[in-house]
Amino acid sequence: MSRAISLEEENKELRRMLTIMRQKAYHNDQLLHSFFEAKLKLMSSTTLAELVSYLLNDFRRDFKLSSLTLMLLDPEDIVRDLLQGYEVNSTESELHLLKSQGPLNELFPDLTYFCGEPSETIRTFCFPHTVTIQSCVLLPLIQDNCLIGSLNLGSHDQLRYSQFLSYDYVMYLASVLSTCVEICISRETLVRLSSIDSLTTTANRRSFNEHLSREINRCQRSNEPFVCMMLDIDHFKSINDRFGHLSGDQVLRAVAHLLKEKRRILDCVARYGGEEFALLLPSCSLDTGLRLAEELRRTISETPFYGQEGESIQVTCSIGLTVCDPKHPQYYRDVEKLKSNLISSADQALYRSKHNGRNCVHHQPCPMLISP
Structure with missing residues (x-):
């Protein structure tokens, strides 16, 4: 009888150990x-x-x-x-x-x-x-x-x-x-x-073009306009000639910092080339774009800039902009052509600002694409 009890207890202990081992194995x-x-x-x-x-x-x-x-x-x-x-x-x-x-x-x-x-x-x-x-x-x-x-x-x-x-x-x-x-x-x-311009740490031209493609597609889906803007520092060559290229670089960095500081969350700021910057303003109408451009122009003209040796440099800028309007569906038949038209229109508006005395803002409508 005691032998049977002993075997039963031993079996219980073995089952308990087996349960523990299974739990450990599962764990x-x-x-x-x-x-x-x-x-x-x-x-x-x-x-x-x-x-x-x-x-x-x-x-x-x-x-x-x-x-x-x-x-x-x-x-x-x-x-x-x-x-x-x-x-x-x-x-x-x-x-x-x-x-x-x-x-x-x-x-x-x-x-x-x-x-x-x-x-x-x-x-x-x-x-x-x-x-x-x-x-x-x-x-x-x-x-x-x-x-x-x-x-x-x-x-x-x-x-x-x-x-x-x-x-x-x-x-x-x-x-x-x-x-x-x-x-x-x-x-x-x-x-x-x-994708980033090493001097100004803004987006570079290649990155801007990619942003522009994405913004055109987003504009088509959301049915909201956006602004394409070109900004050029006035008489930048004379800054380099008078104060040196290191001071010119410092002015470029300072202007880029100001543009990034003043942009809205979704806006894209890029150095497009030389002293020219490009901006994309999503969900932005012509009136809002003109107001924001004028604020940027005024802020830059009123901001003190300094050269490499701490010398004071007066800086102004000229701005041109155009609007991509989703009300015209024929825009989207050729995205690459639309990109070219937007940049060309903003450039033409920038040229008008420079031709009319600089330190001002102009708008140029973007031509609609001809339907095939």
């Missing part, structure tokens, strides 16, 4: 699935902002983390520029951009991850907004044997991350993340170089 399978999902999402991120947003939101939620912070080395503000509009280094941000490698070297003196109970220094530096973290993994982000950042995972559970366990899978994820960060930065930098 590990889910973890592995989440791990591969995270890898795919990281690798499919096309921009740095998209990658950072995924880490700080979806990744943290999917892995049930109490806290997640990301630190990236950014001595030349390249990352900051790519993340324009994304909150960094604020009192509530979980993303921090570091000017020097010093703090990373202190966290990872031997380039390996830290796992276990965080010290007070780690809590303060890595988890400043969640000081109750009881266990953590600090993952070095390494590219070409150089520390480029740190991904910090924190938990309120003291047993979640233990120094006695191996976390090779998260180290592998960190290596994937390091590569993805570098790829996103390189890709976006190349895109910016191909």
Whole structure:
């Protein structure tokens, strides 16, 4: 009888252990699935902002983390520029951009991850907004044997991350993340170089033409007009001749900064060539376009500009504009021809402004396309 009871108890214990093992296997399978999902999402991120947003939101939620912070080395503000509009280094941000490698070297003196109970220094530096973290993994982000950042995972559970366990899978994820960060930065930098004027940091001529094509298509769908505007700095050659080309470059940068500062959210500002700028104003009527152009003209004429040596330079501009009116459907029979007509009409209006004494605004209607 006792032997039967013993066998029954042994079977119960075996069933209990089997249940535990099944639960662990299921948990590990889910973890592995989440791990591969995270890898795919990281690798499919096309921009740095998209990658950072995924880490700080979806990744943290999917892995049930109490806290997640990301630190990236950014001595030349390249990352900051790519993340324009994304909150960094604020009192509530979980993303921090570091000017020097010093703090990373202190966290990872031997380039390996830290796992276990965080010290007070780690809590303060890595988890400043969640000081109750009881266990953590600090993952070095390494590219070409150089520390480029740190991904910090924190938990309120003291047993979640233990120094006695191996976390090779998260180290592998960190290596994937390091590569993805570098790829996103390189890709976006190349895109910016191909679409942005290096002197003024406005869009370049190629990018403006692409914006113009998209705006024509949008205009056709939305049935809203838009304005195409050309702006030219008056007597710019004399600025170069009198104050030097470095001062001329400084004036170009200052005018470009003013145009970007005064534009509406959806407006496009581009350096079209030399001292000439082109602007696209979506959802804008002729009356509104003329008013905005006059405001720009007046603002530029009243703004003090300075050369390379601090010398005061008086600057005025001439502006010409035209309107793409969706009331004329025959516009859209040939988009390339319409683009050419819009730019030509704005140029003609600009020429009238220059011919009539400069420092003024003129409008030139855009001719309708002849239906085939």
